[in-house]
Amino acid sequence: MDSVGRRYGAAQPWALRDVSVRVPAGTFVAVMGATGSGKSTLLHCAAGLDRPTGGEVTLAGRNITRMREAALTRLRRDRVGFVFQSYNLLSELTVRQNVLLPSRLGGRRVSGADLDTVFESVGLAGKAGQRVGELSGGQQQRVAVARALVTRPAVVFADEPTGALDPTTGGRVLGLLRDAVDELGVTVVMVTHDPVAARVSDRLLLLRDGLLVADTPTPDAATIAARLAAVSGAAMVAS
Template identity: 55%
Template sequence: MATHAVRLNAVTKTYGKEVYALRGVTVDLPRGGFTAVMGPSGSGKSTFLHCAAGLDTPTSGTVHIGETELSRMNETQLTELRREKAGFVFQAFNLIPSLSVVDNVLLPFRLAGTRPDHAWLAEVIERVGLGERARHRPSQLSGGQQQRVAIARALVTRPEVVFADEPTGALDTQTAAEVLALLRQVVDTTGQTVVMVTHDPVAASYADRVLFLAGGALVDEVYAAGPETIARRMAVLGRPEAVRC
């Protein structure tokens, strides 16, 4: 089994002839790790996540999830791969208002036409702290609880990697801390892999490793860093000369 959950090799993404969203990014994201991706606005963070997750296709270079190379797959195969090997958590919770917590968590199985492991389903709902609210609808939950439903939905298929795009962007500080602690716990207790794009140094400090992008290029990384260290590095990346790296 590959030691990486995700591998990008010389990945470039261009729009038109001159707009580079990514410039030759090469990086391995290890299994069982929590990686945060940061950078100034327009640095390529979202494009990085979309290419890594198979939501977008690089202009050149290769992307692997586990041992599977995405560039060799058609759209139908990519859709199946995302259902089987990737979980997604976004800033918008993307819950269906008419469905209960349990039914929202079960959506990936309904879409795939497969049966869930009910013991694992129950465990995941307990892990995210919603055991007593399993039959509630989204309108009966707080924002933080709705994001917990989204995290449970991402975990219930046992994906190789969970991709999170600004998962705390719509939450207040205390609720955001609870959600980030949950993601940290998921990595530490189940060996899950999490890749998170964020603009927040505090959120990034929950990760084992922080990758910094500027001008579409991977320019730096830090390990086990606190919010102050991350914020200082981000301040440097915000300068014009950093974007030309």
């Protein structure tokens, strides 16, 4: 994205202000900042879920800033995966049905071999016929990761994917995203509040009041926590 700004009304403050970020393919990026810093707005604009007020956004090699909604929907369906804290699964459907649902709605066919490979990679082999409502929270998040990966996307956007999970289960989910980057060449952009989760990334973006204030290689968890505290403290003083 280049010089992206976003505000939700003329009388409202800017949620993003002149943010420019370029993410090479096959990179794991963590986006952090205090509540209200613009993290989710950045992710939504980058993923084409929200339109910027100003600036340009490129997704999977295509400029989507003024792309028609139908074309943007197809691009997201074909080239993008999503993982959210709330899973967004249908509990009455099976694991297989949930994973295949977006592809079937879009008229795309996923081979049995690809499906089996994804189930194996996320630790769901043998559970394809089980109803999602019968699974644990960690298993449901694995289903969400499988759904995001089954179409071989160029980019996966993850919004607090471990926020509702215990540390051990969250670590496993982060490992799946890390493997997608290292083994499949997927680009992952993840919003998180957790320095331990962020440390698995390659690159750390810090936001404050809609501004990008840091873009660095990812340090250890303790350093991430210190930088986040400093940014959050500065935001409180400024307000």
